[in-house]
Amino acid sequence: MTTVSNVSANGLYWEEKDVAEKAEELNKKELGQEDFFALLSQQLAYQDPFKPVDNAQMVAQMASFTTAEGIAEMSQQFENMNSIMSSTQALQASSLVGRNVLIPSEQAYLAEGKAVEGVVVSGSDMQNTTIRIEDDKGNLVKVLDLGNQPAGNVKFSWDGTDESGNVMPPGNYNIKANATVDGQSTDLATANYAHVESVSLAGGSNGVVLNLQGVGSVRLSDVLEVAQESPNVTPPLPGEPDEGEPEEGNPGEGGESVEELAARLKVQLGL
Numbered sequence: 001m002t003t004v005s006n007v008s009a010n011g012l013y014w015e016e017k018d019v020a021e022k023a024e025e026l027n028k029k030e031l032g033q034e035d036f037f038a039l040l041s042q043q044l045a046y047q048d049p050f051k052p053v054d055n056a057q058m059v060a061q062m063a064s065f066t067t068a069e070g071i072a073e074m075s076q077q078f079e080n081m082n083s084i085m086s087s088t089q090a091l092q093a094s095s096l097v098g099r100n101v102l103i104p105s106e107q108a109y110l111a112e113g114k115a116v117e118g119v120v121v122s123g124s125d126m127q128n129t130t131i132r133i134e135d136d137k138g139n140l141v142k143v144l145d146l147g148n149q150p151a152g153n154v155k156f157s158w159d160g161t162d163e164s165g166n167v168m169p170p171g172n173y174n175i176k177a178n179a180t181v182d183g184q185s186t187d188l189a190t191a192n193y194a195h196v197e198s199v200s201l202a203g204g205s206n207g208v209v210l211n212l213q214g215v216g217s218v219r220l221s222d223v224l225e226v227a228q229e230s231p232n233v234t235p236p237l238p239g240e241p242d243e244g245e246p247e248e249g250n251p252g253e254g255g256e257s258v259e260e261l262a263a264r265l266k267v268q269l270g271l
Contacts, residue, residue: 093199093208093220100193101210102225105175108192109214112170116158118192124151126179126188131156134174141168149179172214191224 100117108116120129131144141162146154160168177188194212201208208220 093210096196096210096226097198098196100195100227101212101223102191102193102227103212103215103218103222104189104191104224105194105215106190106192107172107215108175109172109194109212110158110160110168110170111195111213115160116173116175116192118156118175118190120146120149120154120156120177120179121189121191122149122151122154122179122181122186124181125149126151126154126181129154129177129179129188131158131190132174132176132178133158134176135168136172136174138174141173170214193227194218 102119108118110116116133120126120131126146126149129146129149131146133141133144135141142158143163144156144158146156162168175190175192177190179186179188181188194215196210197213198211199208200211200217209217210220210223211217
């Protein structure tokens with residue numbers, strides 16, 4: 001009968017640290033600079049003394065590894081630079097909030113009490129230039145007659161009223177331009193101003209995205225021009241002064257008249 005005696009398992013025991021190190025070595029999928037030089041040292045140590053490694057081959061191997069490592073470091077640096085540039089671009093774009101930007105579009109948003117402004121683009125002289133304003137259902141609202149215009153960008157403005165002078169409700173409207181160019185009726189490209197409500201930092205190739213009132217999101221790279229906010233076109237109520245106009249008898253700061261303001265300035269200047 002075979003007898004099995006007690007056998008110590010000490011030889012089959014590893015420290016947890018050793019297990020972790022071995023697992024780390026097994027999970028390692030990339031060779032670094034230390035691994036390369038270790039392999040190179042082993043290659044030199046076990047080379048055939050009668051057929052040593054060619055110097056040119058060794059230099060080529062080292063140059064190849066150095067080039068690959070340099071490309072990897074350069075790629076990481078470019079990623080860091082791209083991240084910094086995106087953050088900087090987003091910070092700069094935040095200054096556009098509250099302003100108007102010009103974007104290529106045949107659709108514009110009419111805000112309450114505001115005008116719709118835009119640009120007609122043509123590379124040739126235009127005759128009988130017209131702007132057709134339509135609502136979101138395609139119904140004609142108004143036609144703007146710009147007449148004959150030179151080649152280039154021609155600005156236009158719609159006060160938000162229809163042909164009868166009625167104020168149209170806020171919303172999206174279609175802007176269609178047409179003119180006679182070189183003797184032929186031609187549809188022209190338009191660009192319209194939109195109000196920037198906020199800025200988003202999108203991922204991928206979109207970069208910084210501007211969120212426009214009533215229009216949606218557009219990339220910062222699509223912006224053609226930055227302008228101030230459109231002035232109000234709604235007339236003030238009777239008895240109310242126009243925006244930015246001082247009330248009667250109160251033209252100066254703190255309710256001072258022109259004469260009082262001039263006298264105070266003379267005193268301050270020692271005149």
